[in-house]
Amino acid sequence: MAWTAARWHTFFFVVLSATSAAVPLVAAWGTKLVLDDLDTGGAGVRRVVLLGVALAVCALLSALVPQATQYVRDEIGRRASLVAQDRLFRATERFVGLARFENPEFLDRIRLAQQHGGITPALLVSATLGVVRATLTGAGFLVSLLTINVWTALAVVVATAPSLFAELGLSRRRAAMLWRIGPAERRELFFGELLLNVQAAKELRLFGATAHLRRLVGGQRRAVNAERSRTDRRELVAQVLTAVPAALATGAGLLWVLVSAAGGKGGIGDVSLFVAAVAGVQGAATGMIAELVAGHQQMLLFGHYLAVVGAPPDLTVPPAPRAPAPLRRGVEFRDVWFRYSPGHDWALRGLDLTITCGRALAVVGRNGAGKSTLVKLLCRMYDPERGAVLWDGVDIRELDPAGLRARIGAVFQDYMQYDMTAAENIGLGDLDAMGDRARIEDAARRAGAHPSVAALPRGYDTLLSRIFWEQGEDGAGDSGVHLSGGQWQRLALARAYLRGERDLLILDEPSSGLDAEAEHEIHRGLREHRRGRTSLLISHRLGAVRDADEVVVLNGGRVAERGTHDGLMARGGLYAHLFGLQAEGYRPERLPEPR
Numbered sequence: 001m002a003w004t005a006a007r008w009h010t011f012f013f014v015v016l017s018a019t020s021a022a023v024p025l026v027a028a029w030g031t032k033l034v035l036d037d038l039d040t041g042g043a044g045v046r047r048v049v050l051l052g053v054a055l056a057v058c059a060l061l062s063a064l065v066p067q068a069t070q071y072v073r074d075e076i077g078r079r080a081s082l083v084a085q086d087r088l089f090r091a092t093e094r095f096v097g098l099a100r101f102e103n104p105e106f107l108d109r110i111r112l113a114q115q116h117g118g119i120t121p122a123l124l125v126s127a128t129l130g131v132v133r134a135t136l137t138g139a140g141f142l143v144s145l146l147t148i149n150v151w152t153a154l155a156v157v158v159a160t161a162p163s164l165f166a167e168l169g170l171s172r173r174r175a176a177m178l179w180r181i182g183p184a185e186r187r188e189l190f191f192g193e194l195l196l197n198v199q200a201a202k203e204l205r206l207f208g209a210t211a212h213l214r215r216l217v218g219g220q221r222r223a224v225n226a227e228r229s230r231t232d233r234r235e236l237v238a239q240v241l242t243a244v245p246a247a248l249a250t251g252a253g254l255l256w257v258l259v260s261a262a263g264g265k266g267g268i269g270d271v272s273l274f275v276a277a278v279a280g281v282q283g284a285a286t287g288m289i290a291e292l293v294a295g296h297q298q299m300l301l302f303g304h305y306l307a308v309v310g311a312p313p314d315l316t317v318p319p320a321p322r323a324p325a326p327l328r329r330g331v332e333f334r335d336v337w338f339r340y341s342p343g344h345d346w347a348l349r350g351l352d353l354t355i356t357c358g359r360a361l362a363v364v365g366r367n368g369a370g371k372s373t374l375v376k377l378l379c380r381m382y383d384p385e386r387g388a389v390l391w392d393g394v395d396i397r398e399l400d401p402a403g404l405r406a407r408i409g410a411v412f413q414d415y416m417q418y419d420m421t422a423a424e425n426i427g428l429g430d431l432d433a434m435g436d437r438a439r440i441e442d443a444a445r446r447a448g449a450h451p452s453v454a455a456l457p458r459g460y461d462t463l464l465s466r467i468f469w470e471q472g473e474d475g476a477g478d479s480g481v482h483l484s485g486g487q488w489q490r491l492a493l494a495r496a497y498l499r500g501e502r503d504l505l506i507l508d509e510p511s512s513g514l515d516a517e518a519e520h521e522i523h524r525g526l527r528e529h530r531r532g533r534t535s536l537l538i539s540h541r542l543g544a545v546r547d548a549d550e551v552v553v554l555n556g557g558r559v560a561e562r563g564t565h566d567g568l569m570a571r572g573g574l575y576a577h578l579f580g581l582q583a584e585g586y587r588p589e590r591l592p593e594p595r
C-alpha cells in the first residue's frame, strides 16, 4: 500500500534509514581513531583533520536525518491512509444489504479498521526499516565489541534476548486488549455524541438526563482505563524484569574494560569504543524491539482492516446478475418468511402479496406488523429466510441489486436529513440531476417544498445543518438553518420525485409529519402521480389509503385482510375496526360549533 501510494517517499525512506544506521557506527569508529591518534601522538594533522571533518558530517547528518525521516514517514502515512480509507469504504459499499451495519461485532471491526488501516502501512514500513536499521547498527557495534572482548559481546546479546520475547508476547496481549475494549469505547463515543447532539439536547435537558449520560460516558471510560492500566502494569513489570540482566551485563563489561585499560591492556580509544558499542548494541536492541513490537501490533490490528476489506458479500449476488427488465406484470411476495436474525422473532410469516403493475396498493396494519420490513425486502436490503420476492416472476436474488434499486423510487419512514444544502438534499435522489437546478426545483415544487426552500437565506444553496460552519461570501460566519419536521418530509418526497419515472414507487408514511392542509395537498399530488403507475403506499392515516386499488392489512407478519376500502369496511374486520377508531375523532358531534 505504501509503495502504491508513495513510491518516491518510500524509496527515500529506505535511503534515510540506511544513512541513520551507518552514522552512529562511523561516528564511534571515527572517535576511537581520533582518540587513539591523539593518545599516541603519531598521526599527522591532515589525518586528524579528515577524521574531524568526518565526525562533523556525522553530527550534521544525525541532526538532519531524523527530521527528514519524520517528514517522509508522515507523508507516506498521509498518502497511504488515503488509499486505505478508499479501499475500506469501497469494501463497505460492496455490502448490498443492511445486516452488516446492524452487527455490533462487525461495527467494532470497522472502527478498528478505520483507526488502524490508514496508519498501518506507514508504521509498518517504518517498523520494518527500523528493524533493518537497528540490526545493521547493532551488528556493526557487535562486531566492534567482538574486537574488544568476545565474552562481553555475548553477554550483552544474551541479556537482551528475554526482553525481545517478552515484548512480543505483550504486544499480542495489547492487541487483544484493544479488541476487548472496543464495545466500551463505542458505547462511550455514542453516549458522548448524544450529549453533544442537538436533536437529543431538547429531550435530555427536559428530562434532566444529561448527568445520567455523563455518568454513563464516565463509566465506559473508567472500564476502558482499567483495562489499559492492567495491560500497562503488566508491561511495566515485564520491562523492568528484562532490563535488569541487560544492565548487569553492561556494568560488568564496563568494569572489565576499565580494569584492563588501567592495567595497560588497551588504550583510551578502546574504552571510548566500548562505551559507544555497548550503548549502540543496547540502543539498537531496544530500538529493534520497539519497532518489532510496533510492527507486530500494527499487523495484529491490521487483521481487522483485512477482515473488513476481504469480507464476503453479505447477500449473495450471482457472478453475472441479470439486469431487471421494466416491470410488466408486478412484484410478488411468495410465502416470505423473514426474521432479522435467528435470535429475533419472525417479522414476516409466510407473506403472500402482489403489487400489480400499474396499480396502487396500500398496506396498513398495527405497529410492528411488518410493513417497513416488507419494504426493506422489496429493495433487497435483506433476503428472506424462506420464500421469495419475484420481479415479474424472477427471484430478485438473481437480479443486479443496483439495477433493481434504480427501478424503484422510495420515501422511507425513517428518511434521512442530510447535513448538506437544500439542493444537495434533493439531488441525492438522482445524482445525474445534482447539478440540474431546474429539475431539482421542479421536484421540490411537486413535493410542496419550493416555497419554504426559496425563502431560505440562500435559497437552494442554504446549508440545512447547524453542525457545520461555513464562511459566507461577505466573510461572515454562516452556520445554516434548521427545517421543521414537515419541511424535511417534503424534501424527502422531493428526493423521490426527482427520481422521476421509476417502475415502482414506495411511500412509507410519506405524510406523517405534515399539517392537515399540506397532507391533503401532498396526497392529492400523490394520487395524481400514482394514477396508472405501480405504487405501494404504507400509512396509518387510513383516509389516505381509501382510494388505493387494493388495500392489504398486515397483522403479525402475514396478510390478515385484503380488498378495496369499501369491501373491507363492509367486511367489518380489522381494517374496519382501525378505520372506525380513527374516524371517531372526526365525528361532526365532536367538532366545535362554528361561530
Ligand SMILES: Nc1ncnc2c1ncn2[C@@H]1O[C@H](COP(=O)(O)OP(=O)(O)OP(=O)(O)O)[C@@H](O)[C@H]1O
Pocket (backbone or CB within 6 Å): 102, 340, 344, 347, 365, 366, 367, 368, 369, 370, 371, 372, 373, 374, 413
Ligand atoms: N433492524 C431490526 N432489527 C431487529 N428487529 C427489527 C428491526 N426492524 C424491525 N424489527 C422488528 O420487526 C418487526 C416488524 O417491524 P416493522 O418495522 O416492519 O413494523 P411496521 O409494521 O413498519 O411498524 P410501524 O407501524 O411501527 O412502522 C417488529 O417486531 C420490529 O421490532
